[in-house]
Amino acid sequence: MRLFIGNKNYSSWSMRPWVLLKQAGIAFEEVKILFDSFKPDSHFKQSIKAVSALGKVPVLVDGDLTIYESLAIVEYLAESFPDKHLWPADKVARAKARMACAEMHVGFTALRSACPMNIEASLPHIGAIVMRDNGAAVANVKRLETLWGELLRQYAHTHSDGMLFGAFCAADAYFAPVVMRLKTYGIAMSPMVTAYMSRLCAMPGVATWITDALAEHEFRDFEEPYRLSQ
Numbered sequence: 001m002r003l004f005i006g007n008k009n010y011s012s013w014s015m016r017p018w019v020l021l022k023q024a025g026i027a028f029e030e031v032k033i034l035f036d037s038f039k040p041d042s043h044f045k046q047s048i049k050a051v052s053a054l055g056k057v058p059v060l061v062d063g064d065l066t067i068y069e070s071l072a073i074v075e076y077l078a079e080s081f082p083d084k085h086l087w088p089a090d091k092v093a094r095a096k097a098r099m100a101c102a103e104m105h106v107g108f109t110a111l112r113s114a115c116p117m118n119i120e121a122s123l124p125h126i127g128a129i130v131m132r133d134n135g136a137a138v139a140n141v142k143r144l145e146t147l148w149g150e151l152l153r154q155y156a157h158t159h160s161d162g163m164l165f166g167a168f169c170a171a172d173a174y175f176a177p178v179v180m181r182l183k184t185y186g187i188a189m190s191p192m193v194t195a196y197m198s199r200l201c202a203m204p205g206v207a208t209w210i211t212d213a214l215a216e217h218e219f220r221d222f223e224e225p226y227r228l229s230q
């Protein structure tokens with residue numbers, strides 16, 4: 001199995017299936033296509049379009065099958081590796097985990113656009129301005145607090161991982177990039193959620209992604225609304 005991803009510092013969508021695979025201990029080959037631009041003639045677009053017509057990462061290639069869209073990749077992995085419990089075992093918890101991932105997939109747009117993922121950056125001054133002036137982003141953060149708070153209160157104690165549904169699952173992988181944003185932009189969360197964020201960052205699959213992202217040093221102007229190139 002090969003997983004095509006973009007820059008680890010910037011590519012929030014790539015991070016989701018990658019940390020899920022890594023955390024579950026599923027073997028795969030990583031193929032990184034560095035962003036240059038998203039223009040049709042860019043190296044990135046040409047390279048990923050040769051793999052998948054959508055022209056976006058992540059893409060999972062398993063034999064003859066090519067899957068784009070991160071949620072479809074997660075579902076395919078969950079079906080292919082049932083013993084890895086990528087979704088919670090309990091039916092009700094599983095429904096809630098799928099809801100949370102679907103909500104993440106289409107939602108939190110104000111926060112995502114005001115605070116793009118940038119793992120190596122430290123931008124609390126930008127986070128403060130966003131939280132002061134951007135009501136929609138503030139609402140997104142409040143929704144995260146409510147959603148995560150409810151799940152953590154109900155499930156975190158059921159497994160030593162202390163994740164949203166107890167053991168690490170697809171929902172945690174799905175929210176990992178949001179946790180990166182909250183950290184980069186210094187957005188304050190409740191003590192319970194802050195503790196979850198720390199536990200998530202310490203999960204080996206997530207920690208490895210962060211280490212790789214910090215080692216990347218590939219500055220891209222078009223991914224950097226706030227920093228200047230050194």
Ligand SMILES: N[C@@H](CCC(=O)N[C@@H](CS)C(=O)NCC(=O)O)C(=O)O
Pocket residue numbers: 006010011012013014038055056057058068069070071
């Ligand atoms: N809905 C897609 C989103 C994928 C996506 O937007 N990936 C970004 C990188 S993080 C990308 O490839 N962008 C290229 C572009 O927009 O042209 C998914 O879930 O996989």
